[in-house]
Structures are given as C-alpha cells and as structure tokens.
Amino acid sequence: MNDLVQAAREARERAHAPFSKFKVGAAIEDENGRVFTGCNIENATYGLTICAERVAVFKAISEGAGKLRRVAVVADTDRLTPPCGACRQILWEFCGDAELTLANLEGRRETMTMREIFPRPFDASFL
C-alpha cells in the first residue's frame, strides 16, 4: 500500500486547484498491479471541477485497466480527506468493495473498505 499512497502523493503535486488551493491526489491499482493516478482539476466555472478520484477512475477505464482493487487518496489535512459523495458513487460503480486508504502528508493513514464508507449504494443490481 505504501507505493499506492506514494503514487497518490505525487499525483497530488499535479493538482490544478487555483481556486480552492485544496490539492488532492488519488491512485488506483488494478488486479495486475497497474497503477492509475489522478489529481483534482478545477475550472473557472467551478461546477466543471473534477475530483482526483474520478480522474483516476476514468483514466483507468479509458486505458483498459483490469479489475480495480485498491484506492489511495492523499490530501494535506489533519482529518484524513474522504472521497466526496459523487466520487463514492463512481468508485463503487467501477471498483466495487475495494480497499480504500486515506492518507495525509504527515504519513497518517487509515484503511477501510468502500462498503464501510458507502453503505447501501444504488448500483446496476437495481436496474
């Protein structure tokens, strides 16, 4: 998991966050050990901003990733920054009950499952 947190940390450095100044990095590992990273990318309209987690998921899918198994999210906060609601929905759709590690720049980290932070999800099983 160290490597995945490190990859998220490096991705965070590439965040485009001139409005909030709140930089986030994410990294996702697939079943074959391939790693896909993302950072938040803000927009002057604000509403078109996309979170680091969704950038990482969409990159993974568009680049032909295998089953997505582990996710790491890094931000510079004392309280570890969790994925927003929209990202939880997308992470659930594409990563299922993956392992999720939240970390900060001081090295604090906590690992949980997607199910724990996203109970009772709506997904394709209802359709």
Ligand code: THU
């Ligand atoms: N943000 C993320 O990229 N991921 C999160 O988990 C929380 C929020 C971004 C969106 C926006 O660019 C900035 O952080 C402040 O909300």
